[in-house]
Amino acid sequence: MExxxxxxxxxxDINGDECKGCGRCVIACPxxxxxxxxxxxxxxxxxxxxxxxxxxxxxxxxxxxxxPGAITIVEEVQD
Amino acid sequence: xxxxxxxxxxxxEAVVYGALLAGCECYFGYxxxxxxxxxxxxxxxxxxxxxxxxxxxxEIASINMVLGASAAGRRAMTAxxxxxxxxxxxxxxxxxxxxxxxxIIDVMRGxxxxxxxxxxxxxxxxxxxxxxxxxxxCIVLAPGSVQEMCDLTVLAFDLAxxxxxxxxxxxxxxxxxxxxxxxxxxxxxxRPLPEWALNRECPKANCIASIYLDTGDLExxxxxxxxxxxxxxxxxxxxEEYHMEDAEYAFVAYGISxxxxxxxxxxxxxxxxxxxxxxxxxxxxFPADALNRAVDRGVKEFFCVExxxxxxxxxxxxxxxxxxxxxxxxxxxxxxxxxxxxxxAVKAKLGVK
Amino acid sequence: xxxxxxxxxxxGFFDTFVRRPGPIKKNMHYCPGCGHGxxxxxxxxxxxxxxxxxxxxxxxxxxxxxxxxxxFDCYGVSSPHxxxxxxxxxxxxxxxxxxxxxxxxxxxxxxxxxxxxxxAANRGENMTVFFVNNAIYGMTGGQMAPTTLPGQVTQTxxxxxxxxxxxxxxxxxxxxxxFEAPVxxxxxxxxxxxxxxxxxxxVRKAIQNSMNKKGFSLVEFLSGCPVNLKMNAEQMNAFLNExxxxxxxxxxxxxxxxxxxxxxxxxxxxxxxxxxxTLYPQAFDHAVEDNFRYKSPxxxxxxxxxxxxxxxQGVLSLGHVxxxxxxxxxxxxxxxxxxxPEMRGGTANCSVVFSHKHVGSPQADYNCDLxxxxxxxxxxxxxxxxxxxxxxxxxxxxxxxxxxxxxQTVYGIRxxxxxxxxxxxxxxxxxxxxxxxxxxxxxxxxxxxxxxxDRAVEAALNESFASxxxxxx
Numbered sequence: 034m035e036x037x038x039x040x041x042x043x044x045x046d047i048n049g050d051e052c053k054g055c056g057r058c059v060i061a062c063p064x065x066x067x068x069x070x071x072x073x074x075x076x077x078x079x080x081x082x083x084x085x086x087x088x089x090x091x092x093x094x095x096x097x098x099x100x101p102g103a104i105t106i107v108e109e110v111q112d
Numbered sequence: 113x114x115x116x117x118x119x120x121x122x123x124x125e126a127v128v129y130g131a132l133l134a135g136c137e138c139y140f141g142y143x144x145x146x147x148x149x150x151x152x153x154x155x156x157x158x159x160x161x162x163x164x165x166x167x168x169x170x171e172i173a174s175i176n177m178v179l180g181a182s183a184a185g186r187r188a189m190t191a192x193x194x195x196x197x198x199x200x201x202x203x204x205x206x207x208x209x210x211x212x213x214x215x216i217i218d219v220m221r222g223x224x225x226x227x228x229x230x231x232x233x234x235x236x237x238x239x240x241x242x243x244x245x246x247x248x249x250c251i252v253l254a255p256g257s258v259q260e261m262c263d264l265t266v267l268a269f270d271l272a273x274x275x276x277x278x279x280x281x282x283x284x285x286x287x288x289x290x291x292x293x294x295x296x297x298x299x300x301x302x303r304p305l306p307e308w309a310l311n312r313e314c315p316k317a318n319c320i321a322s323i324y325l326d327t328g329d330l331e332x333x334x335x336x337x338x339x340x341x342x343x344x345x346x347x348x349x350x351x352e353e354y355h356m357e358d359a360e361y362a363f364v365a366y367g368i369s370x371x372x373x374x375x376x377x378x379x380x381x382x383x384x385x386x387x388x389x390x391x392x393x394x395x396x397x398f399p400a401d402a403l404n405r406a407v408d409r410g411v412k413e414f415f416c417v418e419x420x421x422x423x424x425x426x427x428x429x430x431x432x433x434x435x436x437x438x439x440x441x442x443x444x445x446x447x448x449x450x451x452x453x454x455x456x457a458v459k460a461k462l463g464v465k
Numbered sequence: 466x467x468x469x470x471x472x473x474x475x476x477g478f479f480d481t482f483v484r485r486p487g488p489i490k491k492n493m494h495y496c497p498g499c500g501h502g503x504x505x506x507x508x509x510x511x512x513x514x515x516x517x518x519x520x521x522x523x524x525x526x527x528x529x530x531x532x533x534x535x536x537f538d539c540y541g542v543s544s545p546h547x548x549x550x551x552x553x554x555x556x557x558x559x560x561x562x563x564x565x566x567x568x569x570x571x572x573x574x575x576x577x578x579x580x581x582x583x584x585a586a587n588r589g590e591n592m593t594v595f596f597v598n599n600a601i602y603g604m605t606g607g608q609m610a611p612t613t614l615p616g617q618v619t620q621t622x623x624x625x626x627x628x629x630x631x632x633x634x635x636x637x638x639x640x641x642x643x644f645e646a647p648v649x650x651x652x653x654x655x656x657x658x659x660x661x662x663x664x665x666x667x668v669r670k671a672i673q674n675s676m677n678k679k680g681f682s683l684v685e686f687l688s689g690c691p692v693n694l695k696m697n698a699e700q701m702n703a704f705l706n707e708x709x710x711x712x713x714x715x716x717x718x719x720x721x722x723x724x725x726x727x728x729x730x731x732x733x734x735x736x737x738x739x740x741x742x743t744l745y746p747q748a749f750d751h752a753v754e755d756n757f758r759y760k761s762p763x764x765x766x767x768x769x770x771x772x773x774x775x776x777x778q779g780v781l782s783l784g785h786v787x788x789x790x791x792x793x794x795x796x797x798x799x800x801x802x803x804x805x806p807e808m809r810g811g812t813a814n815c816s817v818v819f820s821h822k823h824v825g826s827p828q829a830d831y832n833c834d835l836x837x838x839x840x841x842x843x844x845x846x847x848x849x850x851x852x853x854x855x856x857x858x859x860x861x862x863x864x865x866x867x868x869x870x871x872x873q874t875v876y877g878i879r880x881x882x883x884x885x886x887x888x889x890x891x892x893x894x895x896x897x898x899x900x901x902x903x904x905x906x907x908x909x910x911x912x913x914x915x916x917x918x919d920r921a922v923e924a925a926l927n928e929s930f931a932s933x934x935x936x937x938x
Contacts, residue, residue: 043471051491055498055691056698061658076489078497093658095472096665099502100492101509101536102474110467115741116748120792120800129744137733138559160743162731164558168551169584176548176581180555183542184522188555206545258799290827291785291800293792299740302733310540311560312520319484319534321525321543326486368827375825451826 042109043090045083051103052080058094058104067094117296123261124149124191124288127217127281128157130265131189135300136215138164138188140177142196145229146285147219150191171196175203175216182212183320185309187269191217193285194235195226197243204278205244208337209322213272215265216250217281219288222446230446231285231368236423239280240395247334249341251279251348252395254366258292264393266297271348273303275340282395284419286368286448344397351399352391353406355381359388361458362406364428364438365417366392368448373417376454385464395424400431407432414438415458417449477509477518477538484535494532498698500599500655500688501530505537507661507668508566508595512539515672521564522556524549528570529603547578550585553592561730564675565592572602575611575635582641586681589646591728593671594683596637599690600709607693611635614712634712638685642718648725649674649682650718655689656705660715670722678727687713747931749793749924757795758821759917763909764796767822769829773814773847774839774860779894782929783837784815786898789925791819794917799827812842837897838864839880858901860893876904898922 045067047058052074058081059067066087074080081103090106098104121129127150131139139154141147151167158165164181168174174190181188192200197218207214220235222228240252251271253264261283268279305311310318324330355377356362363373370391380387390406392399403414413436416425422440429438441457443449459465481490495502512518521539525531527546534541540563544552553567567585574582574596582594601619602608608621612634616625642650649671653664664686671682687709689701696704734740758764770787774780781802791798796819803814816829832852838844838859844867851857854872861877869875880896902922906915 044468053492053497057498060698060702063658076492090471091658092472093661096506096661097503097658099495099497099499099506101478101502101506102491104472105470105474106472107468107470110469112467113742114748115745117745118792119746120789120798132740132744135735138555140555157743159731161735161740162733164555164731164733166554166558169580172548173551173554173581173584176545176551177555179544179548180524180542180552181559183552184556184559186559188559202545203548210543286801286827289802291788291798292824292827293796293798296745299735299737299744301737302735310522310542310556312563316519317479317538317540319541319543321534321541323531323543329486371824372826372828374823378825448828450828450830452831 041090043088044107044109045088045094046105046107047081047083048103049074049080050076051100052078053100054079054081055099056081057097057099061093061097063091063093064089118293119296120291120293121258122149122289122291123255123258123283124219125153126258126261126294127191127265128153129296130262131215131269132157132161132163133297133299134266134269135187135303136163136189136269137186138177138181139190140166140168140174140188141190142168142171142174142192144193144196146221146231146288147191147193147217149288150217150219171199172203175200178214179203179207179210179212182207182214183210183310185305185311185314187303189215189217191219193219193221194223197235198238201238201244204250205246205248206322207278208248208250209246210320211276212320213276214278215268215272215281216278217265217283220282220284228446229285231448232419232444232446233284233367233369234420234423234444235282236395236418236420239282240427248337249396251275251277251344253279253281254393254395255281255283255287256352256367256370256391256393258287258290259294260393261287262294263297273306275344277340282367284368348394349397349399349401350393351402352393353402354389354391356388356390356406358386359406360410360412361385361387361415362411363387363389363415363417364392364403364424365389366395366424369417369419372449372451372454375451376458379451379455380458387458398427398431403428403431407435412436415441417441417454419443419448475506475510475513477512478536479538482535485532493536495529496692498689498691498701499529500686500690501597503655503661504595504597504664504686504688505533507665509537511669511672512537515676517564517672517676520562521566522560523566523568524552526569526573528573530568530570530597531604533568547573547576548581549573550578550581550594554585554588554590557590557592558730561591561678564672567592567594569594569596571598571600571610571612575637586641586647586683587644589680589728591675591678591680593675595668596683596685597688598637598685598713599688601690601693603690603693614708636713638683638718641683647681647683647719648679648722649720651720652685652687652713652715652718654687654705654710654715656687656702660706674722679722679725680728685713749928753794755795759794759914761910761914764819764821767818767820767824768834769832770817770835770837771814771829771833771847771850772817772837773812773843776811776813778813778839779891780813780839781815783894783898784817786925786929788817789929790921791817793924793928794921796821797824799824801827814843814847835901837901838867839893839897840864856904858897858904860897876900
């Protein structure tokens, strides 16, 4: 029986060139680790950026995002 | 039980027999006089062979069901009369634009508007010239008998597949309602699935659409379609010639009008007039070659017999480039020109007593 | 350290959107924040998870989702505006093992194509409908939709939707769920994460219903159109959750999939023997050889017969029996009825033409060889069409002294009276048939062909009633 929960580490990878900057992920994130950046992508749209840490891998941003591949959530697993 | 292929059928019934023998899998339609026997017969016979009959909620639904079934790779048909066909035109344009095969039967009745249910031939322009939006044409077959109601329906399915285009069988209330003896053709098996079909047996992710936002792309599509129509004009003209070998005059008539004109030929010939009949079996493509051959062989004048306000006569004149006079003999409103009327009109024009 | 992908572009999408024109091949064409994208992802994910990509057909509507087939790695077809349920019906019936998804917007489904969705739902077609309700026409530039909220400003309701003039938003789930046939109807909102996750479940449930052939499922999605409504993400979610749900309450409106048996589809047959058995008529023993011809001179030319009377007297049946006789004796024959409303309680007539050659005009409207009149108006109307040397047979029970010409042959038969005496006035047509046969045998036929005519009548009667053609009079 597992008694001690291992701390899991997630990461939100944002493909800036596929983001249209609607901001839906920003308000979907319960941990407030996403924000709208100030740079423009290839489509000349602003795009969301991940704070670098704090993602809990809930997928809320992924399902809120209308673009197919703008957001990927990965879990960083120790070998 | 012994079976025979000789049968007495209404024209409308013969269409369904032809369709089933051609391997048609789906019938979608909405009742309308004088085409309803097609739906009645389909409702009775399609399910007996496990094939699909749906009485759709409206004409628009039925043509779109044809679109769907055809996209799925199945032989499908619908039938109606003029005003119902008017409603289907949107779908027909989509089918033509999506390059899908489809067979549509139009049993013409009197118009415009609600008109009446008597036979007319006044859907000629809407069917032969395109009908819906966009630069497209449909192959149009014009049966002149109950036998041809069956045979041309079979042909319609083959041509629809060959050219991936909607094909009309353009007929009228009188041929639809009348019974004649006919010989049923051999049954055909299931048409193999075309490679473009929306079916798991076909290459994955097939897609059928008629939208091309890029103007260059859409022009290319139109050019390709029109090449196809030129090909159809070259290959598919059909006409029956009756006593044309030595004819000095010729009737041009299709469908039920041609039956009256044929009897008029017999009667005028018995009085010594060298007159014949060219009966278009295809209206698109219009049998221009037969008409021009007639001109070359010495026909001096044409008489176009139709139950509309001079709709086919335009194609007669254009086909022969107005090299010979063409006289219109017509009735409208659901009246069929009688043999006597036709004979009198010819005699009056030629100054013969 | 290794990365394990938890959420990524669903495999129900093409990797690269090659069908999309222009340089952008990884993004969809929707505006930033559009609900279509959210729903597309849920569908693509379900298609991949359920492994149905190779047998799913998605019908793209007219509206913003018109290009849906650019993106989904399944079969796609583009529908005319509002007609998707009709197309879906046909595909579902012809490919009964496929998953058929009709993807529609509010103008498409609830306005121009409303009848189609209601009828497909009512038929219980095995299909899944995803209905995107964003309260506005997006693609055409922000006009009023059937689901636009009261007071909502659009291009075509510039002072706000007036319920006095344009009515109230149409409640699709409420309507569809009233039908008997549909198995699953739910309304969701593509707004905040909890609502999106409910929508995800609904998408999966509806698709599973189709996979299990449970019939008709419809899921409505309240969906954001932030560009047309000029809202940011937060305002958009608030509009969906607070304003729209007031008119369009979220929830399950119907869910009876578990109680329903799978939809049954027949299997088409193309077996030659079966088709022939179904379509080819029985060959009766009384047929004659193909080269048989009556030799009596009356048959050497085309014969035109006109039969007329009151609707219900069996005028068309009488003509039909004669036509069958002609067919059985190798004539080319045509039978042409009057038809339509006049047949229902008015006058009826038919023309029968026999010929050993091609039958020209099927209309017996001049020079008729035989005319049968079963009521006075028929005499008045048609006698002039009888040939000067033709034969008139009439029902003398109701018609007196028809004004025939000197060379015409006239037989008055008290057909209705005789039929009444035999117990059924409706048999007057049979009496007339008997009289016509008698007349032909006595006056027109060779000695050795008389018996054959009797046999032909008997055979024709058998065949005519065996096949039970639809005869209105």
